[in-house]
Amino acid sequence: MKEILREIGMIARALDSISNIEFKEFDLAKGQYLYLVRICENPGIIQEKVAEMIKVDRTTAARAIAKLEEQGLIYKEKDDHNKKIKKLFATEQGYAIYPSLQREGEHSNRMALSGLSPEEIDTIHDLLVKVRKNVEVDWELVKKGHKRKY
Amino acid sequence: MKEILREIGMIARALDSISNIEFKEFDLAKGQYLYLVRICENPGIIQEKVAEMIKVDRTTAARAIAKLEEQGLIYKEKDDHNKKIKKLFATEQGYAIYPSLQREGEHSNRMALSGLSPEEIDTIHDLLVKVRKNVEVDWELVKKGHKRKY
DNA sequence: AACTTTTTGTTGTATTTGCAACAATTCTGT
DNA sequence: ACAGAATTGTTGCAAATACAACAAAAAGTT
Numbered sequence A, B: 001m002k003e004i005l006r007e008i009g010m011i012a013r014a015l016d017s018i019s020n021i022e023f024k025e026f027d028l029a030k031g032q033y034l035y036l037v038r039i040c041e042n043p044g045i046i047q048e049k050v051a052e053m054i055k056v057d058r059t060t061a062a063r064a065i066a067k068l069e070e071q072g073l074i075y076k077e078k079d080d081h082n083k084k085i086k087k088l089f090a091t092e093q094g095y096a097i098y099p100s101l102q103r104e105g106e107h108s109n110r111m112a113l114s115g116l117s118p119e120e121i122d123t124i125h126d127l128l129v130k131v132r133k134n135v136e137v138d139w140e141l142v143k144k145g146h147k148r149k150y
Numbered sequence C: 001a002a003c004t005t006t007t008t009g010t011t012g013t014a015t016t017t018g019c020a021a022c023a024a025t026t027c028t029g030t
Numbered sequence D: 001a002c003a004g005a006a007t008t009g010t011t012g013c014a015a016a017t018a019c020a021a022c023a024a025a026a027a028g029t030t
Helices: A004-026 A032-041 A047-054 A058-070 A092-113 A118-143 B004-026 B032-041 B047-054 B058-070 B092-113 B118-143
Strands: A074-078 A086-090 B074-078 B086-090
Touching (some): A004 A032, A004 A092, A004 B004, A004 B047, A004 B092, A004 B118, A032 A047, A047 A086, A058 A074, A092 B118, A118 B004, A118 B092, A118 B118, B004 B092, B032 B047, B032 B086, B032 B092, B047 B058, B047 B086, B086 B092
Antiparallel strands (some): A074 A086
16 A cells, blocks of 8 residues: 555655754744744634644644744734634734745745646645545544544 | 645644554554654664654654663664664564554555545655655755755 | 533643754765 | 764753643533
């Protein structure tokens, strides 16, 4: 059987490692760029949803976001109709570094895809979306304590 | 531009998360399964190479492997011709749980690929290998302190 | 309306992760 | 043969990560 998991794991760890090293320039700690980008792109999103998007533990997201707040890159806002949630927004400072994060991401993307034809890029993208959708079903189940059978 | 990085990141974190939860059954801590599998499959491999295969920091690999040794799942062996290196081998105990790790991996693989045709599976596999090869070049450069320009 | 379950957020604690810095070999170029 | 570079391994430290357990609000059920 074709082992695609390992390839994906290697790619993900390598890219994450590169990003973390490069973003220290902006005083972003390991992983923080992930959260900041999502909040910039989804103003008003809540913590729980950010964790789901990134596929990371809720408490990890909570702490990463708390740190972004301390650093003045995002802020939390209470909701009038729902006392439980806190909506997240990037501050001016947060938006100020966002373009740099984008640029790095695009560069990594281009680098990763070099040598692939435009058709191949479309193909891998579409297939990855399918795989991601498959995987997120199981992730949410297992995270909620369900056991997979095999 | 097609954002394949994010898809890959999501997939990788979700799968890793699932594996870590499931492998607690075997008293394997976060990430340990990665190292054990590689050592089982490559008897005599050295630490440095394991880190490169997995795309993880050398010191992280060092500690994960040290822990596997403490747990009696692998052992280190000195080399006669090279005093610097230590060759790694799985113990009987290590090999004993290897099949379970394989089974889990295969199940995750099948789950992730469900809904894809055999041709699509071949395609995504080949494309991922290309991407991984692109990425590992930059990873090794950045890890050695080189700056990427963009 | 009362009860149960789900959602959302937090904190305590243990562990992994990785950068910096070091040491000891081995390899390379002259 | 030797000096400098690269490889391999280790430890100190700071930080991210995530499981457990809790609390409070909201949504769903009878």
